[in-house]
Amino acid sequence: QVQLQESGPGLVKPSQTLSLTCTVSDGSITSGGYYWSWIRQHPGKGLEYIGYIYYSGSTYYNPSLKSRVTISVDTSKNQFSLKLTSVTAADTAVYYCARDKIDQLVLGYYYYYMDVWGKGTTVTVSS
Amino acid sequence: DIQMTQSPSSLSASVGDRVTITCRASQSISDYLNWYQQTPGKAPKLLIYAASSLQSGVPSRFSGSGSGTDFTLTIGSLQPDDFATYYCQQTSSTPYTFGQGTKLEIK
Numbered sequence: 452q453v454q455l456q457e458s459g460p461g462l463v464k465p466s467q468t469l470s471l472t473c474t475v476s477d478g479s480i481t482s483g484g485y486y487w488s489w490i491r492q493h494p495g496k497g498l499e500y501i502g503y504i505y506y507s508g509s510t511y512y513n514p515s516l517k518s519r520v521t522i523s524v525d526t527s528k529n530q531f532s533l534k535l536t537s538v539t540a541a542d543t544a545v546y547y548c549a550r551d552k553i554d555q556l557v558l559g560y561y562y563y564y565m566d567v568w569g570k571g572t573t574v575t576v577s578s
Numbered sequence: 579d580i581q582m583t584q585s586p587s588s589l590s591a592s593v594g595d596r597v598t599i600t601c602r603a604s605q606s607i608s609d610y611l612n613w614y615q616q617t618p619g620k621a622p623k624l625l626i627y628a629a630s631s632l633q634s635g636v637p638s639r640f641s642g643s644g645s646g647t648d649f650t651l652t653i654g655s656l657q658p659d660d661f662a663t664y665y666c667q668q669t670s671s672t673p674y675t676f677g678q679g680t681k682l683e684i685k
Contacts (some may be wrong), residue, residue: 498614498622498665498676513673547621554627562628563669564612568621 453478455548455569463542463576469535473548473569480529481506486551487531488565489522491544499544503551504531538576545571580604580668584677590685595656599680601649601666610670613642613651616679617662625664626651656682 459471473487480487486503493499502512504522512520521534535542549565556562581604591597601611609629614622624633626642629649639654653660661684666677 497678498667500674500676511672515673549621556628556631562610563674564624564627564633564667565614565622566624566627566633568623571621 453550453567455550455567457546457548457569457572459572459574461573461575463538463574464578465539465576466537469533469538469542469574469576471533471546471548471572471574472530473532475529475531475550480524480531481526484553486511486553486563487522487524488549488551489533490547490549490565492547492571493541493544501533501546540576543574543576545573547571579673580607580671580675582666582668582675582677584664584666584680586680587678588681588683590683591656592685593656593658597653597656597682599651599664599682601644601651601677603647603649603668603670606646607668607670609645610668611642611644611649612667612669613640614665614667615660615662616665622665 454476456474463469488503489501491499502522504510504524510522519536524531548569550567552566554562583602585600611629613626615625616622625636625640629644630642641652643650661682663679663681665679
């Protein structure tokens, strides 16, 4: 069963760059049929979709964060990463990585759902 | 962006009860609707995808229905592990958006 694990600093200073890595184990990031996604959850709040990457390198970013976000993939390490620049206290959240399955349930129609999640990592932005 | 609105925001129920949670989209999303369960301190867990398809390993007391703008998640007979927060998510168009969550508490 594929497992995901987030890693990175738990504390980032305002205006700096938040960098997180998600390591994929017991499965290959290049197996196809999946996007590899980042989602965050502000303290006590709901879920916000940040963006995804395909193993080929194609990406999607939420327009609300697009100017500050970069998601990259390292297939040799079976990892994908998130960078968020110019952080503020509003970026304090639990960050999750997830596997986003691309499922053609009906010919020509693709469904997307996050079937495997990492445990999440808390990132606090504070000086 | 498509807005997803869940109701109620919180709900008290007892073990054995049948409960229904509603999710409404601000525009038609066909059946591009997923449901997740989250317990405190844990990552969300996929329950239902494509509005009504049960994820492998999820108990059959969970079911989903709906199409267009209105969807429901039903738990047939509440078990102690079911007390959690539930989120709907639309994947009809980007950015994929979630409902605000429904917290299911023990009465």
